[in-house]
Amino acid sequence: METENLPVTALLQYFEKIFPLNNQEREEIAKNFTERSVKRRAMILQQDDICKHFTFVVKGCFKMYVVDMGGKEHNLQFAVENDWITDLSSFYAAEPSNVYIEAMEHSVVLQIKHDDLLELYIKYHKFDRNFRIIVERKYIELQNRMLQNISLTANIRYIQFIKKNPHLANRLPGSQIASYLGITPEFLSKVKKEIAHK
Amino acid sequence: METENLPVTALLQYFEKIFPLNNQEREEIAKNFTERSVKRRAMILQQDDICKHFTFVVKGCFKMYVVDMGGKEHNLQFAVENDWITDLSSFYAAEPSNVYIEAMEHSVVLQIKHDDLLELYIKYHKFDRNFRIIVERKYIELQNRMLQNISLTANIRYIQFIKKNPHLANRLPGSQIASYLGITPEFLSKVKKEIAHK
DNA sequence: CGTCTATTTGAATGTACTCAAAAGCGGTGG
């Protein structure tokens, strides 16, 4: 079936893994999510803009980061295929964002507009539930990352990262992983070296 | 009105701030949440137990922490009045928990059992929504904390912590805050000293 | 092949930790 390859199919399959959908719900998803192709280095959100979309990654890879007073970037999160990326804070409060969301590869996303999502929440019980579950899972992940950050050394944090995200580890430049782990690229290089000859 | 002082009133008011409740929903809350008094140092969850309750803090203060291989405790989160504390991962997956949740003061909580909450989700659209919103807010907070951890020095992290949680800063022993910030109590003491004479 | 960017190296510095010991600070009992 050629429909297998449509971007929206990936999203439908994603939802079906949480809860089965009926035809009406499938149609609503197809109707409310807009496909968009994003070139490498293009931003789907910039600081001071209001985050107007909830974004599902069909293909490619994004990073969300903040830029500090010294101009340094700090990666808050990556998102690859079948993951969501959005500045929740700006999205729901309709306030200017503090973050950037940038494509690290040529990517394809499906986006739903704020107002349309709120409408879905109202019309279909299931979307409140699905998005509750999505955020709960992301919260658990983030809490685990937090734990590692307060309890482990950079060396071990890096080992855990590549163990948990083997695909990301070779897909992303090391400097980006360093930023995510909260260390400098130079130090990551030394960490790698130390791990290598053991 | 004497009902003003009932623990469940605090919870009803909490929900009303998110969405107005009707009488039926108020009754369901009163029926499904159980009041419980917890003594200082008592645990409402221990490692290897399955987290069976979602807990709302009416009065008092809790910490959630893990114990590492070296026997050190690392605080993942505090919860005071009008906050929630639960090991989401263990709660939804019904798997043994990795964390402890301990009362730091004599406390009063309202707890809902896993199965009862799932039933509420099914029967009342609004609970899916309320808990979606609760988790979204906690996710945003946690993401901000994460950002600080990967981008700021302990010194600044501590200053931000007392600025953001002035009540907690004098309610908790410094050693507990140190554990939350991911530093040793000794180093926190030095940080305080440095901040003091400026 | 040259250009651009990412990675690696090294030396010097700063940030945070360990361990051990001293000082402060409620209680509690005499």
Add this chain to the structure above:
DNA sequence: CCACCGCTTTTGAGTACATTCAAATAGACG
């Protein structure tokens, strides 16, 4: 009221972890 206990906080010296800055190498791509 004081002496003592247990606990938290503070101090200090030595060490480990991580950063900065500058320069050298290595990879990717046109």
